[in-house]
Amino acid sequence: MHISAETLIETLRERGLRITAPRRAVCEVIAAGHDDHLDATTIAERATTDSGPIDTATVYRTLETLIEAGLLTHTHLPHGAAVYHLAQSAPHTHLVCDTCGSVTSLGTDPMHAVENQILETTGFTPDLAHFAISGRCESCQQPNT
Amino acid sequence: MHISAETLIETLRERGLRITAPRRAVCEVIAAGHDDHLDATTIAERATTDSGPIDTATVYRTLETLIEAGLLTHTHLPHGAAVYHLAQSAPHTHLVCDTCGSVTSLGTDPMHAVENQILETTGFTPDLAHFAISGRCESCQQPNT
DNA sequence: ATGGCTGCAAAGTATTTGCAACACG
């Protein structure tokens, strides 16, 4: 149901890119974390190879490569670090809690209506998989003032 | 209809804060740009006083002060810099073009339905004035592949 | 063999903070 690391690697190969240990490691981390919201630093930490940890720069370059290949998308969360996940994942919206920083996923069902409405109203085509909504999650509902 | 610089200053005074030239300048820039999406750097550039330009650090501190006073809100745009605008402005959603970077404002009408739906579905209370949607604006509609 | 890829380090951007001098109230 989810893309495997091998599929990612295969796609890279098809595009004439070299299959290296770091790329393989990054692909595996991403494939393994299909439901997670991983930022570049986390990916770098998890994606260690035999020859030690992977440099952040390499991770960013690899992620960019994967994005160009259409395998990955990234989302900028309100507070800072960008998170990455497979493009093949069901598109979803990120709900980020201002208070505790937790990230909740929301299916696009509630968003589809808006998508069309935005398009009709403004001519703007929104990318609903690529943005985050700030707010307060259920646990942090109580006012903090 | 929009808050004036004096009102902002008056509110700061009421909170026991000192009214200084830099704060006055920042308030004026914000009041003048009520419909704009200003980032801290832009505010710093516009808010020059007799004694020269205002330091970025001061701008950030002043903005934070205004936010604490409930006069201002900030939004993190997908590509990087946070933008600030009056809390009293009609709440609106920001549509940011991935291609040209332009920012379009969207009234909350199309969003209200979603707001309720999100709340019912997930218990998450979204802050619709505080997030941006990525996508492609009308002018950049044509594929760039 | 050779050009794409990597790691290291430095640069860049956005934002925060320490500190001494200064000015509002």
Place this chain on the structure above:
DNA sequence: CGTGTTGCAAATACTTTGCAGCCAT
């Protein structure tokens, strides 16, 4: 006068880039 503020600079966080050596093909 005394403390809140400011400006400068250094620090932090995230991401990008230059460069020389290495390895997949």
